[in-house]
């Protein structure tokens with residue numbers, strides 16, 4: 001499952017950052033091409049389907065299409081905006097923590113969420129920006145000037161990411177032979193959903209105390225579009241004996257992964273792989289790690305259960321009970337369930353996602 005990548009390949013390093021080390025194990029994710037998907041190449045469709053079944057994570061090369069290049073340029077701009085955002089004084093950032101109103105949009109300070117069953121705390125800050133707020137289809141939340149003044153850029157990034165998600169959903173819909181537009185009709189851009197942009201900052205950790213910055217989890221939604229520059233992201237491949245491996249960041253590529261909703265829709269055919277963020281490996285550990293994410297989620301009122309209409313989706317087994325929960329409630333439970341500032345007795349398992357299903361270990 002692991003391989004050593006050839007780091008003599010300069011193209012695989014980001015020019016202004018310390019290089020990703022060559023002595024750590026990395027996940028051999030498929031590299032798909034947006035250009036080929038857009039051109040309707042059936043072999044690329046098949047690779048997308050395979051990646052969704054096997055690991056639920058893949059690279060998407062954005063350099064071979066106009067759409068991809070414009071998204072890369074928006075992501076570059078948002079990395080800079082993210083740096084400025086987190087430079088604001090803590091008191092100001094705290095004003096945008098809306099969790100007391102049961103909202104996971106806005107700011108999350110460092111160390112307010114547990115990363116494991118022992119209660120260790122996270123080591124990163126988030127700022128979550130709502131799609132619906134940015135596109136003007138829901139109430140506007142207060143926001144710092146650095147975001148407010150860059151709403152156009154955010155909108156462009158959201159539209160660009162959402163279009164990629166739509167394409168992925170169309171291809172998977174087709175491969176599953178579901179009735180036309182089944183998946184995309186549950187992810188309409190103009191409908192109310194928990195879709196969001198997330199800015200993340202993790203400062204360098206003390207050299208003798210480098211730990212998990214973001215605890216192991218599966219993503220709550222459908223499709224995640226992630227931009228990484230420094231390493232640190234790790235995935236746990238399927239199987240009881242599996243060990244954590246790094247996902248090497250690649251210039252010009254997004255990392256795409258599937259979330260819990262896709263596992264539930266397909267009753268476990270697709271994987272939502274467990275991942276976490278460790279301190280960046282090697283000399284990268286001395287740098288501040290920023291990352292940028294677009295999370296696409298089903299519309300708020302979509303029930304997260306097996307879809308009818310595809311012979312490839314396994315049937316519900318005798319004795320298997322599907323939980324009755326919609327997308328909105330699922331996301332709130334998962335996003336806020338591990339916050340020490342909100343929940344008195346955290347039930348780590350209760351706020352879990354589809355981890356067990358994704359590990360493909362029979363219990």
Ligand SMILES: O=C(O)CCC(=O)C(=O)O
Pocket residue numbers: 198200214219226228233275276277291292293
């Ligand atoms: O920062 C990263 O690379 C991953 C972040 C992540 O997994 C998340 O926010 O859900």
Ligand SMILES: [Fe+2]
Pocket residue numbers: 217218219275
């Ligand atoms: Fe994640």
